[in-house]
Amino acid sequence: MAETEKAGYTWHKVFETEEEAKEQVPQRKMKLLVLEGRSICFAHTFAGFFALDDACPHMGYSLSRGTTNYLNEVICPWHSYRFSLSDGRECEYRAKKAVLHPVDVRADGVFIGIERTQAPA
Numbered sequence: 001m002a003e004t005e006k007a008g009y010t011w012h013k014v015f016e017t018e019e020e021a022k023e024q025v026p027q028r029k030m031k032l033l034v035l036e037g038r039s040i041c042f043a044h045t046f047a048g049f050f051a052l053d054d055a056c057p058h059m060g061y062s063l064s065r066g067t068t069n070y071l072n073e074v075i076c077p078w079h080s081y082r083f084s085l086s087d088g089r090e091c092e093y094r095a096k097k098a099v100l101h102p103v104d105v106r107a108d109g110v111f112i113g114i115e116r117t118q119a120p121a
């Protein structure tokens, strides 16, 4: 995947166009992506596109196997903890925040930014 540099992030092009992203990940669906060796859950909700670490902060299950809801949360399929796609918080503060990554829809594609300091060594 193509990468570009911008403001502390390495930006990875994950879809060629917004239409392709919508086609591959319809609203309310999620998809597992691997960027820099890191598993990322790409989510499409009524509020747009979101990206977060795929490992649930509770016990590490794959969030991309879960679902989303009308509150713009991702619901882990194992113990049903719900994480906000706006700020990563678990709705009842039972686990650490999910790690969110910025998504940028540009004329030349859909990009996910991975903060350089967060990248594995």
Ligand code: FES
Residues within 6 Å of the ligand: 056, 057, 058, 059, 060, 061, 076, 077, 078, 079, 080, 081
């Ligand atoms: S592993 Fe996700 S809620 Fe427990």
